[in-house]
Amino acid sequence: MTEQAPPLVRVRGLEKRFGDYRALAGIDLDIARGERLVVCGPSGSGKSTLAYCLNGLEPHDAGRILIDGMPLDEELGTAHELRRSIGMVFQSFNLFPHLSVLENCTLAPRLVLRLGEQEAHRRAMENLERVGIADQAAKRPDRLSGGQQQRVAIARALCMRPRLMLFDEPTSALDPEMVKEVLDVMIELAQSGMTMVCITHEMGFARAAADRIVFMDQGRIIREAPPKTFFGDQQDPRIRRFLADITAG
Amino acid sequence: MPAAFPPPAHGRPPALPNPPDRAGPPRVERGLVQRNLAWARANLFAGPWNTLLTLLVVALLLWTVPALLDWAVFDATLAPADIGLCMERGGACWAMLQDTWRMILFGPYPPAEHWRPALAVGLFALLVVISLVPAMWLTAGRRRLLLAVWPPTLLVLAVLMHGGVAGLPVVETRLWGGLPLTVILASVGIAFAFLLSLVLALGRQSSMPVVRIVCIAYIELMRGVPLITLLLMASILLPLTLPADVTIHPYLRAQLAFILFFAAYMAEAVRGGLQAIPRGQYAAAKAMGLSYWQSMTRVILPQVLRMIIPSMVNIFISAFKDTSLVIVISMLDLLGTAKAATSNPQWWGLFIEPFAFISAIYLVVCSAMSWYSRLLERRYGTAGAHD
Structure with a gap:
């Protein structure tokens, strides 16, 4: 991470409304290449909406998102193009239940990147290996535990060789004993230099x-800080309350 | 006759004096008779209501089956016979079917060429059966083979039916009738209605208002109109509205009516399946860069189709049977030829036999469809139901 390099993601004045409700009320954010960003906040604060806007799954109403200098815009047709290089991991895994674990991982590389069967297969096995689940490749997702499914979802996203990975509360649908196996994979990924935006309440992570x-x-960024500073001094009562709530819950 | 009539034999166990004693101690002897008695006690005489129901069913069978057997077997008349002999004996006049079955199966198709529609229907049935074996879809090679075999086979079927090639005399389509016509109307109707229904269902949930409104209006219109009306309109009204020099073949008009009608019903079944797919599936497909059509054909529809097998086959079965409605526009499908057989002066006055014959054909085909649907449900029914 060098300070001089242009940011991978630049967000300026981002707004998103659902009817009268302002989910995002003006977000400015830069994410450098290789940076690991954790986004947290109380429910309804707009953090999931931010993730959905960052890869264009939800079109934004105002402001700009630049990925590597290219504007992400549904109308310009760039959203579809950029989405291929942005991996997304969902709270509810969203694996394709009619396909095997392996097929889940090869589908998009074959259809979108036009990889050959062998290359897609090799890449899928490589990433399944990486998340420690290669031995389950032939199974259907519903035969796997929640933690395993989420690891498959991470492998599936990695098969597209993304330059940015978005995690939308990847562990909040998991039973407590499965949270660690997913976080371990995410930590390994973070150490490998992947640019990551993680919406999570896992303060340990x-x-x-x-x-x-x-x-x-409430749709705004209240505070940005490195972990040490963030956990060290907490003047803001909203952050204090949030941290107290999640440690209590 | 009693030997050929097992239900009363099963009806006797309640008369046995000692079932209560035998229910308590563990059964040591496991002979054939004891096992059957145990089965009967568990399934037929489990309680007073169960016993009453069993006895009622047995009584009903005793009342109807002998009469039916008398009619169909013991008093029936086989060829050689004429209507006089049949009337005299009072039972089923199978001699009539022995005389007219070819006419019922193939209608006005020239008798010397009957082997052609017979071969065509047989080939078609064979290919359908082969295509429905799940193992045929397991590898890409087999799928390609199937897809490669279908078009030339359909061409061969058309040549067989129509002739004009390789020394086969031409048989005009107006002479086609009976089973081949029913099979063509039903299979072409189901196939095209199915494809159209996918488009309609996707259109119905489209984000483009015009597309959505057109699809909704279409579906509601078609579902709100009886099929008979549609057939009559296609055969009478449509030619009136077209320019004089444009004619559409009567078969095509009827076929079109079927496709348009059943597509609306199937579209609603597909829509039900589409609504059951979690939003996350769309989001995941989109997030990975799949285009709309890629996500529909590779992610969404495969799950939808697994889910709606029962309701879809239900519509297929009713479509197959409803092809018989073309009788109102004077087309000689299987029902039409059976009805024609009843007006044969040689066998004047006989109705049940030809209708029993075609009922058996309908029953076999429809049972096969519902059996296959259960097979598919067992195989795929559980996948895609949750995420």
């Missing part, structure tokens, strides 16, 4: 792997 923590409330 934030401490261990994040370069910066972004705290959101």
